[in-house]
Amino acid sequence: MDTNSKASPLDLSSYDFRLDPSFIALNPPTNKEDSKLLVYERAKDKITHTTFKHLFDFLPKDYLIVMNDTKVIKARFFGFKNQKKYEIFFHKEIHSEKSKQAFLVQIKGKVKEDDLINIKEGLDVKILKLLDSGFREVEFIKEGKALELASVLSLLEDIGVIPLPPYIKREASAKDLLDYQSVFARNLGSVAAPTASLHFSDSMLTYLKKHYEYLFLTLHVGAGTFQPVQVENILEHKIHTESFFIDRQNLQKLKDSTKIACIGTTALRTLEFLHGCDYKLEQGECDIFLHPLNPPKKAKALLTNFHLPKSSLIMLVASMIGLEKTLELYELAKSKEYKFYSYGDGMLIL
Missing domain, CATH: 2.40.10 (Thrombin, subunit H)
Structure with a gap:
């Protein structure tokens, strides 16, 4: 990965990086709460290395937590x-x-x-x-x-059989039926899991519900989430569309809230799409492409995994913290032996 300051946020090549296969998580962690968590606090430019069991030590209690309750189909x-x-x-x-x-x-x-x-x-x-x-x-x-x-x-x-990501070449096991669904998955429709959600254990979800204001929306994740961007000028990229649903009460709650933390890129994309249409749609097709020239306008925090090179997801991360900082944190994660992709470790951006 080239971390020099000449990298342009519009150039696809700026989002490319080498990743040894040993960094790719092919199986879920034995204990979800033991997954590594890189916390980046933007206001302080501070980086902390911790684990998911300490997530709530960092996530402010006055934030509205937005989660995607989609469920993966046996596609x-x-x-x-x-x-x-x-x-x-x-x-x-x-x-x-x-x-x-x-x-x-x-x-x-x-x-x-x-x-x-x-x-x-x-x-x-x-x-x-x-x-x-x-x-x-x-x-x-x-x-x-x-x-x-x-x-x-x-x-x-x-x-059907649960559809593991294309870079996981093994057959899905009975264990994947549990591990490739979030503990709050309930609305069938996705062909890939919203992976930041996979880190939550039942006890963590119980704690969140007790100590935070929260809501669920549904965005059905499509296979396009794994597709790399193909055009060198990323502004020419046509983002994949994904169906979403949210009830009127939660829509109003999003509109009224000023401090929102999104669990995963799918929750963040849906929030920003709804913000862009002035919270008037309870269902539709989300096609927002977030990148450094089109940053989030509503979300204040994001929990996410470490994503594929040249993907729209790493561009979304860069939309929050900039290209240079994204490259820096990904290199740091590799040096600290974080695991990447769907079953991998996570990053909390505050």
Whole structure:
């Protein structure tokens, strides 16, 4: 990682860094509260190395804590056509000209429109349209009828496998069913976990609810969260969109609050999107791209993990503390042997 002052916050290459595979957490910690936590206090330019069990020693008690209660779908599943096995990755419900009950999936293997992939007796995935990069518009057909979203999500809970991040090459285990969900996950819809939330134990959540004002919103995390930015001028990047939901009472609470700490980048992106539309939407598609030239205007603190190079997530971190400080803290984290990515350690920005 180049930490010199000439790095431009608009250049994609400025967000690239080398990370030895040994720094990437491939399994969750044995004890969530023992994960490392780097605390950066902006006003003092102060860095503290601690663990998650001490999070509340740093997080001010007068802050409103905003959490994302999305739940990860068992989005990977398998089917057969002409005795050939196909791996299918469910993404989300979409609007389609061909069906009122259409969904976006990725399929490994060649298919054509109108093909049927058999999932189990009486259940098929019908190919409606071929899109780029292996994406397909499909219907789930059961006994001749197209299934609605609620039925599809219920089905996936029965037949699917939890979708670990693409850099984790092992198969998901029974332990991942628990560890790749936050303790407050409740609304099915994500294909990736909001990873800062994974650090919370039941006892930490109980403490938070007792000593802080808090609220939940829902933003369903898409697979785009893992995609690196591809254009050298990051202003040309088209950010992925993700569906969000929040009730009217919590929307008003966000509007009225002046001290807000977000648990994870998904909570922060949703907050800033809602702020940008003057808190008028209770649901919609979040497409805000936060970077050093478009910093947060509402959030005062962020709990997050250490992210992939060239990702929109490391750019979001830089939107809060600047590119130079982000590079500095990532290098420091490596020198202190912090673990990176979804199952890794965390950073609290105050």
